[in-house]
Amino acid sequence: MNIYVVMKRTFDTEEKIVIKNGVIEEGDAKYIINPYDEYAIEEAILLKEKHDGEITVVTVGGEDAEKELRTALAMGADKAFLLNTEDDLEDGDEYTTAKVLAHFFKKNEFDIILAGNVAIDGGSGQVGPRLAELLDISYVTTITKMEIDGQKVTIERDVEGDVEVIETSLPILVTAQQGLNEPRYPSLPGIMKAKKKPLEELELDDLDLDKEDVEAKSKVVEIYLPPKKEAGKVLEGEVQDQVKELVNLLKTDAKVI
Ligand SMILES: Cc1cc2nc3c(=O)[nH]c(=O)nc-3n(C[C@H](O)[C@H](O)[C@H](O)COP(=O)(O)OP(=O)(O)OC[C@H]3O[C@@H](n4cnc5c(N)ncnc54)[C@H](O)[C@@H]3O)c2cc1C
Numbered sequence: 517m518n519i520y521v522v523m524k525r526t527f528d529t530e531e532k533i534v535i536k537n538g539v540i541e542e543g544d545a546k547y548i549i550n551p552y553d554e555y556a557i558e559e560a561i562l563l564k565e566k567h568d569g570e571i572t573v574v575t576v577g578g579e580d581a582e583k584e585l586r587t588a589l590a591m592g593a594d595k596a597f598l599l600n601t602e603d604d605l606e607d608g609d610e611y612t613t614a615k616v617l618a619h620f621f622k623k624n625e626f627d628i629i630l631a632g633n634v635a636i637d638g639g640s641g642q643v644g645p646r647l648a649e650l651l652d653i654s655y656v657t658t659i660t661k662m663e664i665d666g667q668k669v670t671i672e673r674d675v676e677g678d679v680e681v682i683e684t685s686l687p688i689l690v691t692a693q694q695g696l697n698e699p700r701y702p703s704l705p706g707i708m709k710a711k712k713k714p715l716e717e718l719e720l721d722d723l724d725l726d727k728e729d730v731e732a733k734s735k736v737v738e739i740y741l742p743p744k745k746e747a748g749k750v751l752e753g754e755v756q757d758q759v760k761e762l763v764n765l766l767k768t769d770a771k772v773i
Contacts, residue, residue: 517563520571522630523632524553524632526548526638527546528545539739553692558591559662562697570594572593572594572596572597576613587702597717599620599723604727608730610638614647623723629687630692633657641657653687654687659693660674671684
């Protein structure tokens, strides 16, 4: 089975993020594999264990993303592609990413493409569905269980807490939701082996694309952090006095009554 995972290098939103002049300070951000993509990688490994085949991980990004691709190889992927847009493009959006990926897949045969449900930084959840549309294949989002039998694919997906069961067939693109599996940590032998696994870099030219073909259709005009939360106020004294003060504060400070 030809199994592909499209994965994104994201900054770790658990870490303190510093924004200066409307952009995230790269120096302070810690980068990781998008957590939803870890579910996609784990599912790819489970599929290979059951059906044999080869797992390829693909990222659109810059040189820095090699580190996360090596981590995916250490988890168990067989080879990696970095679709390096660094020299050709300054800007890009979901259209750019999906189109670059689509041109890659037009040159590479696949049975299944696994993606994350959403990137924890950009958060649009667009790349998977856009890619499937460009490739003219079926896609199922937010999957929590998948069985493949020959060409038949049975999927459970999370619909706001309910479960929807879908039957479809290969080739397909699916996007992984939390709960699909428990992603493994790379083992030490896995990390050693990953250093020797193939990681190929392709640029727009190699994908028969020009800069103009993938120019962004949208632009991020501003990024800002949520306002800092004020510390809470602790009322003291007799309960009756506290209630009076609370009502007064709700009227005068919060202006909600
Ligand atoms: C050349 C270029 C320049 C960019 N410049 C900027 C910028 O200046 N400012 C800015 O804010 N953003 C920039 N971006 C990022 C871009 O706007 C989006 O973050 C990105 O296209 C994906 O959208 P998303 O983060 O909402 O991902 P989602 O659609 O939420 O991601 C869902 C899933 O799609 C897959 N996926 C997403 N992105 C990639 C990827 N890059 N490679 C492989 N798989 C992927 C993963 O499986 C992921 O889990 C740039 C992108 C490119 C290609």
